[in-house]
Amino acid sequence: EADIYQIPRYLVIGTGKKITLECSQTMGHDKMYWYQQDPGMELHLIHYSYGVNSTEKGDLSSESTVSRIRTEHFPLTLESARPSHTSQYLCASTGDKNTGELFFGEGSRLTVL
């Protein structure tokens, strides 16, 4: 089993609230990723980090922001949540320099009312 954890697993909040989705891994991986997934659709990369103090936006435009102050943590923040942010958010990490195999967390299911 991969040692990558996401908190919370489920979150229901009202419009305009600030939320932070936590992601932690204990594998010492440098590279971490945030994906957004809607039902029946492919995963879309929204943020990634290649190490401490390194963050980049992914392919899918997102109003969320991320930070990477410590290797183990890669939190995602929404300053003002909207119903359009309702989705499944998946965090992943990799340390395999040959294949780049991804290890995923269990996901955070966000519902904005």
Add this chain to the structure above:
Amino acid sequence: KNQVEQSPQSLIILEGKNCTLQCNYTVSPFSNLRWYKQDTGRGPVSLTIMTFSENTKSNGRYTATLDADTKQSSLHITASQLSDSASYICVVSDRGSTLGRLYFGRGTQLTVWP
């Protein structure tokens, strides 16, 4: 345009039966192809990773094949179990390592009935 297409979109089979899922891709350059299993409400879990030089790889009852010439892959599940009910996602990397970009398919939703 780099794409990964999976078929069928959904599949229902009876417990104990075999099935094969398909993945066609146009990603170039090609580095490796991965199959993931994603249970409902959970994160994807890796089943197999195949590089250009590999044309088959097994993981228990799961066997993946790769034809890099025709850019096709299949995932064969033998003697299906109820726990095989999940979405199976095909992912192609264009450069491998951790620098490669990943292209995701939409998955095949497999349901195994008792």
